[in-house]
Amino acid sequence: MTILKAKNISKQYRLGLVGTGTLSHDLNRWWAGIRGKEDPYLKVGSVNDRSTKADSAYVWALKDINFEVQQGEVLGIIGKNGAGKSTLLKILSRVTIPTTGEIKTKGRIASLLEVGTGFHPELTGRENIYLNGAILGMSKAEIKSKEAEIIDFSGCERYVDTPVKRYSSGMRVRLAFAVAAFLEPDILVIDEVLAVGDAEFQKKAIGKMQDISKGEGRTVLFVSHNMAAVKSLCTRAIVLEHGKTVFEGGTDEAVSFYLRNKENNVSVSFPVEFEQGKILDFKILDYLGNNSNVLLGEKCSFKLKLKINEPKSKKINIRYQLFDNNEQLITTLNTFHHNSNKVLESEIQNFRCDIPNFKVSPGQYDLGLQILDLNTRKILYQNNYFEELTVEVGDVFKTGKLPSKENLGVFLSEQVWQIN
Structure with a gap:
């Protein structure tokens, strides 16, 4: 039921004044009503965007x-x-x-x-x-x-x-x-x-x-x-x-x-070129596979698309590092630790890192990216501020009890409790 x-709910406000505005505006509305016409000021008004300068005396808070x-x-x-x-x-x-x-x-x-x-x-x-x-x-x-x-x-x-x-x-x-x-x-x-x-x-x-x-x-x-x-x-x-x-x-x-669709303070324009190749694309994917912020306790992925010059002569290692606002290193994700390094067969290669249950505390972090050639031990690309990562509060332990942002520390661990 x-x-x-x-x-069709809409709400219009007049900026900077209490009420509907001047007496002339009220008279115009009254005269339109007497003649059975629509309020003339419904045809004016700017979009409700708080971050832009007003271009009208009226604004539509809802439309x-x-x-x-x-x-x-x-x-x-x-x-x-x-x-x-x-x-x-x-x-x-x-x-x-x-x-x-x-x-x-x-x-x-x-x-x-x-x-x-x-x-x-x-x-x-x-x-x-x-x-x-x-x-x-x-x-x-x-x-x-x-x-x-x-x-x-x-x-x-x-x-x-x-x-x-x-x-x-x-x-x-x-x-x-x-x-x-x-x-x-x-x-x-x-x-x-x-x-x-x-x-x-x-x-x-x-x-x-x-x-x-x-x-x-x-x-x-x-x-x-x-x-x-x-x-x-x-x-x-x-x-x-x-x-x-x-x-x-x-x-x-x-x-x-x-x-x-939330505001992001860091914006990277692709492609990003470096001496021996270029980064064609990078995305942070949420639990539904959308390019988005990360939710605590949910799956997320880092998806990187690279073009490497002379790929068969290189053994590429991808390293992500997460830094807090004090530039302290929080954690590292590395293909080397998972034996995922290999000599590339083609110039363009996709690297995807999936995290089944993201457990870094809610907040704003800097995601650093490092691309290394393990054969020569040479760093091909490095940027500790490559992307901004926003972690939102989530039901990390799947109990319906949401953790507060205070007193969490940096990382939340898997736990098994036994009470005898």
């Missing part, structure tokens, strides 16, 4: 967004900062109205769009539980039946009768999420706010969202930059870019599409 449908969500589905909404994700959730939550298009929903919607959404700072945590329940249309008896579960899940029992203005941001997130999750909305809308909570609470929150969707058959719309959370939680995802939908489909495919 379709529980939410977005049809022609269409999708449907089924009951019990968890829909991930991903994209870069400024892609329009939060604007879309505000429209879905009725916080703001779309410029064009319509939203059709069935049932109650609970939103968690920012820290402590809907909380009154002067009221206590307990009073805010009842206030939020009343906003959702619940009776006092219904709220009271859930009160103990909400307080227990939030972990804020000691401070529940203290005004919310004295809570830390993490405590407000804990209580706000508990209220939104336990007051039984038909649709739960969650923005990136879980990033404020600690690792323990993030795991609890993701587990609760899984229970809500799978066990209770309710619908979740989830925005996050944590791709591991999106992969483990969502059944489907859409990718937004510059206010438009650029991909809609399965979660794995959507995450791969998003990662391979």
Whole structure:
């Protein structure tokens, strides 16, 4: 059953001003409406690209967004900062109205769009539980039946009768999420706010969202930059870019599409020539074989295409080295160590290194490349900053428990635990 449908949703803003702009613009809109004409300012406006200079007084934060969500589905909404994700959730939550298009929903919607959404700072945590329940249309008896579960899940029992203005941001997130999750909305809308909570609470929150969707058959719309959370939680995802939908489909495919389209600070133009040949192409492939960033705990590959002059006189060794931001060597990948060196039969040769389970901690790394001729011990090509490698958080141990970026060290090892 379709529980939410977005049809031709667009949202236009006027840059630099509060409201719709000048009185003349408002009069033009009014006169167009009187004559049954379209708003004249819907025909203007630039694309929502935060990195470029504005060429119009108007900008389309969203443009022609269409999708449907089924009951019990968890829909991930991903994209870069400024892609329009939060604007879309505000429209879905009725916080703001779309410029064009319509939203059709069935049932109650609970939103968690920012820290402590809907909380009154002067009221206590307990009073805010009842206030939020009343906003959702619940009776006092219904709220009271859930009160103990909400307080227990939030972990804020000691401070529940203290005004919310004295809570830390993490405590407000804990209580706000508990209220939104336990007051039984038909649709739960969650923005990136879980990033404020600690690792323990993030795991609890993701587990609760899984229970809500799978066990209770309710619908979740989830925005996050944590791709591991999106992969483990969502059944489907859409990718937004510059206010438009650029991909809609399965979660794995959507995450791969998003990662391979993220900004990369290092760009190599091919071919790269050196004295005895040239590098024709190089790609970092993700677990789906797409040119992309790497996800912790998933397969990745380095694919290199070389042209070597006089190949039969050379025995080529390929060496990759991974460096952190302090230029410390993290690990080395080497054909020599795997007896993969051979005298080349042709000028053009492909070298592919597959890593079944990538276990270097999330972060930004420099990937160095070295090409050696083992016959002469001569380095044919070397560049310690050949490519930038971005590692995203992933479910490395396949347990559904995502590691936090803090206190991981550099490398995560395979482990077998025995408890007698």
